[in-house]
Amino acid sequence: MNKLLAEEIYYYMVLGRKFEYAAKEHYMRGDISGFLHLDIGQEALSVAAMKAFEKGDVFSTYREHVMAIARGIDPKAVMAELFGKETGVSKGRGGSMHLFDPSCFFFGGDAIVGGHLPNAVGCAYARKYQGKEDGVMAIFGDGATNGGAFFESLNIASTQRLPILFLCENNRYAIGTEITRVAPFLEQSKKAKPYMPTRQVDGMDALAVYEAVVEAQSEIQDGHGPIFIEAFTCRYEGHSMSDAGTYRSPQEMQICKAQDPIERLKRALLERYECDMKMVSTIEERAKKAVDEAVEFAANSKEPDPSKLYEHIFCKRCANVVS
Ligand SMILES: Cc1ncc(C[n+]2csc(CCOP(=O)(O)OP(=O)(O)O)c2C)c(N)n1
Numbered sequence: 001m002n003k004l005l006a007e008e009i010y011y012y013m014v015l016g017r018k019f020e021y022a023a024k025e026h027y028m029r030g031d032i033s034g035f036l037h038l039d040i041g042q043e044a045l046s047v048a049a050m051k052a053f054e055k056g057d058v059f060s061t062y063r064e065h066v067m068a069i070a071r072g073i074d075p076k077a078v079m080a081e082l083f084g085k086e087t088g089v090s091k092g093r094g095g096s097m098h099l100f101d102p103s104c105f106f107f108g109g110d111a112i113v114g115g116h117l118p119n120a121v122g123c124a125y126a127r128k129y130q131g132k133e134d135g136v137m138a139i140f141g142d143g144a145t146n147g148g149a150f151f152e153s154l155n156i157a158s159t160q161r162l163p164i165l166f167l168c169e170n171n172r173y174a175i176g177t178e179i180t181r182v183a184p185f186l187e188q189s190k191k192a193k194p195y196m197p198t199r200q201v202d203g204m205d206a207l208a209v210y211e212a213v214v215e216a217q218s219e220i221q222d223g224h225g226p227i228f229i230e231a232f233t234c235r236y237e238g239h240s241m242s243d244a245g246t247y248r249s250p251q252e253m254q255i256c257k258a259q260d261p262i263e264r265l266k267r268a269l270l271e272r273y274e275c276d277m278k279m280v281s282t283i284e285e286r287a288k289k290a291v292d293e294a295v296e297f298a299a300n301s302k303e304p305d306p307s308k309l310y311e312h313i314f315c316k317r318c319a320n321v322v323s
């Protein structure tokens, strides 16, 4: 990875973290309602995967604010969506879990755990049928690998040799349930092994995630069929704003935070890429400004007109997917 790209990834990771803390604050003030799942701790994965899978369609889970921004959606439009405003990326109709922008090749945000996997497979089928090479990336949590939709999706992707990358964010928890209480092992890539090549990566290391996704995308584009990457990561906050996360011990959190992805990339910038502290601070200030502007924009935007409540809900012609 070159220095410019490393700096860009750092910018989006810092922006992502600041964005999430601002969202948390405004949720507590009552400006944001509904569900809110924060990505704090998982930024390396969310940002580096988006930057690596530059072309192609992305289907993600409900923990997707940072991914959406890294994919190119304006932070203002993301924050306005959380605030339920007309200027939001989904016109205020979707909220936190339904950020969607076909122009950025970002197809959500899905509230149903694993529900987006069959959609992603369908899109990969369409892409193959159309002779388009870019492929699809589906991102999901460890919890999603216990559902039927997961296995059906792997099966079809494998038998049809579809150009799809399955990227599992293994943060070891599905809400408050530790993964080994509901699955026979910690490593969820074992479930995918019979279907396709699997790899594991340190999801707290942005550079490693980037390399793994770039390599996988070039393989799926070359017609090798699907690939599964399992990235081990750690979310710092509770599952959502209604979860205090008390089931994790302070020691466990301390081990997690010692791997902090932003600190790790900062160290790489200073040591490997020979950036100076001034450059790093400038990037951090830019990120702060973008978040402040996003909050201001969201706060000052209008709410949707109630008489237009049913507009923008159903797709009349899914032109971006099938034409
Ligand atoms: C089909 C379905 N079952 C249950 C739920 C309730 N639910 C919401 S999030 C979640 C846990 C998912 O955990 P994981 O996939 O590991 O993602 P993470 O929250 O760790 O990012 C559950 C069970 C749901 N939304 N959809």
Ligand SMILES: [Mg+2]
Residues within 6 Å of the ligand: 141, 142, 143, 169, 170, 171, 172, 173, 174, 175
């Ligand atoms: Mg999880």
